[in-house]
Amino acid sequence: MxxxxxxxxxxxxxxxxxxxxxxxxxxxxxxxxxxxxxxxxxxxxxxxxxxxxxxxxxxxxxxxxxxxxxxxxxxxxxxxxxxxxxxxxxxxxxxxxxxxxxxxxxxxxxxxxxxxxxxxxxxxxxxxxxxxxxxxxxxxxxxxxxxxxxxxxxxxxxxxxxxxxxxxxxxxxxxxxxxxxxxxxxxxxxxxxxxxxxxxxxxxxxxxxxxxxxxxxxxxxxxxxxxxxxxxxxxxxxxxxxxxxxxxxxxxxxxxxxxxxxxxxxxxxxxxxxxxxxxxxxxxxxxxxxxxxxxxxxxxxxxxxxEEQERQAKKPKKPNVAPSEIQHDVRSVQRIPLPEGKSANWAAQYYVKWLSGVMNPLLTAEVDKELNCKIGFHFLLTNNPLLELSYSHERSQKDRALYYITGGIFDNKEKNERGRLEFRKIPDKNECIVAIHDYMPSLPWFIYKYTQAKAHLWVMYQFRKHLERRIHQSKPFERDWPTYSETSPC
Known part of the structure; x- marks a missing residue:
């Protein structure tokens, strides 16, 4: 040029x-x-x-x-x-x-x-x-x-x-x-x-x-x-x-x-x-x-x-400064198969229904008319869910479903500014990426790392295996399609 x-x-x-x-x-x-x-x-x-x-x-x-x-x-x-x-x-x-x-x-x-x-x-x-x-x-x-x-x-x-x-x-x-x-x-x-x-x-x-x-x-x-x-x-x-x-x-x-x-x-x-x-x-x-x-x-x-090593050696040493607080953020990304003709939005909604079914009676998942989702424990003596996910109509499309993490017991409300969950179809493939970005958990870091984080990986593994079995067996998914006419457990 x-x-x-x-x-x-x-x-x-x-x-x-x-x-x-x-x-x-x-x-x-x-x-x-x-x-x-x-x-x-x-x-x-x-x-x-x-x-x-x-x-x-x-x-x-x-x-x-x-x-x-x-x-x-x-x-x-x-x-x-x-x-x-x-x-x-x-x-x-x-x-x-x-x-x-x-x-x-x-x-x-x-x-x-x-x-x-x-x-x-x-x-x-x-x-x-x-x-x-x-x-x-x-x-x-x-x-x-x-x-x-x-x-x-x-x-x-x-x-x-x-x-x-x-x-x-x-x-x-x-x-x-x-x-x-x-x-x-x-x-x-x-x-x-x-x-x-x-x-x-x-x-x-x-x-x-x-x-x-x-x-x-x-x-x-x-x-x-x-x-x-x-x-x-x-x-x-x-x-x-x-x-x-x-x-x-x-x-x-x-x-x-x-x-x-x-x-x-x-x-x-x-x-x-x-x-x-x-x-x-x-x-x-x-x-x-x-x-x-x-x-x-x-x-x-x-x-x-x-020469670079010599330049670094000649630089004056900076005084010791107290380290800033460590950012305890999380990024978790997994790939799942998609049935032929299905979109990322389909995967997101099907996941919520599947989660409520496979974790019953431990978990409940509720979705309202705006596709906002609340995930909670059945036995908690409080109305506060574990996680509250707000569906972004503005940022979502057929091949991308975006939810912001906006509340719940597991959400660090003071530090969570950009926490989000997304389902994204890979172009020209029957595959979808499910990703959590910039999530700030409320649990102490050591406890979170070996409990909630491990549980999320297990759940995503089970969801992937579920989809693989259904696709391999050529079982239709339509009969499992959730209906969101009102706020109710999926």
Whole structure:
């Protein structure tokens, strides 16, 4: 993209992250940037950068974040927990984030979304990580905004995920037993080459709607990369092949050795059984062919890391400050099947009826004409329910049912500002995401974590199994359909 009379406006998600922060510098040369991050309070706007706080788990936040954007760059991935207690898989979290973003991009008139994805091998069964990347591509395309997916393998840079893990292994282990996956071929690419590919894709109509593989000048094994990384460090570790170390054992060993959270390591190691080589038919002359060799990129990454450590060491130490109160918030996300032709709103209403039936006589669930719901214990000597859910007619639609948590014994009324429960159909699939966001429980945290939180997981597991059995047996659901003509137990 080149300079025009009116500078284009690019919304950049994950702007304070590893790749986003580097890309921000590139983009300001030709565009005005809306830099989106979960907390922009400590960020200062500049001539060509406007910071906005944006939690993409919130659809309304996504709408506000993308207002005024011509193009958008999507760099979001949810491997790490996003709340004090996070229940659910990163795949399901990624679906919610991408769906909110895609709907907002369509409503705000974004002309093109650029998504940094992963190379997708030609395999019958992909790893969870790669399946998720592909699913996110599909969700981002589901509402009509043209998407350019830049698919990269291992990105060589000072931070991020894969290369720093590899570098830590080489640095910390003078002797390395190499499992089978270290002989898998991959197509590493330097961070600078990825940034150029992303930049050149923005506003590029020729690439709009396409998935483009990118890679550096070399195809290598992970063992080759370890050897060259060791050479860049001036080390000579002893390496020997180990045929029997499984992926499950490898991921634990890598996590412990590198002191990297398992939420990051496990999905990445599981993906290493696949060759991650760019496909010629998906490569483009303008953006696909990185020119930086692996060893050059590794040396630069290691040097940048060393310089950053020196800068941090020279910074004056901040005085000890009493820690602020910990936010005891909850995010719980589960995926359930949907019968053919059923919507998210159907799933929400059917769930309430099923819950009252399966938990009878312990629980009662009442729904009024406005679809507001109260869930309580039969034996409580009070009219106050356990939870009170208010249906949002304004924010709900056929494929999304949204309830705000507005009361009940289990609701922390003082702190619960954005607590909500949603049912969301995944585009083009007979599947639904059921999610609790920003919930602040009233129970003491330790008690909540091992009682109410566990009970919710059990209930959602039973509901999923119930739906799977009914769908498999081809039993009709219509006779179970609840009638809400008046406020009454479901």
């Amino acid at each position: 080149t300079e025009t009379k009116r500078r284009p406006v690019v919304a950049l998600t994950g702007a304070s992250g590893y790749i986003g922060n580097h890309l921000l510098t590139y983009l300001t040369k030709f565009a005005d940037v809306i830099a989106l991050t979960r907390n922009a309070d400590n960020k200062e706007d500049s001539e060509h950068v406007t910071w906005r706080s944006c939690d993409l788990y919130s659809m309304s936040d996504a709408d506000e974040g993308l207002k005024g954007a011509d193009f958008a760059v999507y760099l979001v991935h949810s491997m790490m927990p996003s709340a004090k207690l996070t229940q659910g898989s990163f795949e399901d979290m990624d679906v919610i984030l991408a769906d909110n973003f895609a709907q907002a991009a369509y409503r705000q008139g974004v002309k093109q979304t650029i998504y940094l994805s992963g190379i997708i091998p030609k395999a019958k069964k992909l790893s969870r990580h790669l399946e998720s990347r592909l699913e996110v591509e599909e969700v981002l395309r589901a509402y009509g905004t043209p998407v350019t997916a830049i698919r990269a393998g291992l990105i060589v840079g000072p931070k991020g995920s894969s290369f720093p893990i590899l570098a830590k292994l080489v640095k910390r282990l003078p002797v390395m037993a190499l499992p089978k996956w270290t002989r898998t071929k991959t197509h590493p690419i330097a961070l600078a080459d990825v940034l150029q590919a992303l930049q050149k894709s923005i506003g590029n109509e020729r690439l709009s709607g396409r998935s483009i593989d990118v890679g550096g000048p070399e195809v290598m094994t992970y063992k080759d990369m370890m050897i060259q990384t060791a050479e860049a460090m001036g080390k000579q570790p002893k390496l020997f092949n180990l045929p029997f170390l499984t992926v499950k054992l490898s991921r634990l060993w890598v996590s412990l050795t590198t002191n990297t959270p398992k939420e990051t390591v496990y999905p990445l190691i599981e993906s290493l059984v696949h060759p991650m080589i760019a496909h010629k038919e998906l490569m483009d002359e303008e953006v696909s062919y990185g020119k930086t060799t692996f060893k050059e990129a590794a040396k630069q990454a290691l040097e940048e890391e060393r």
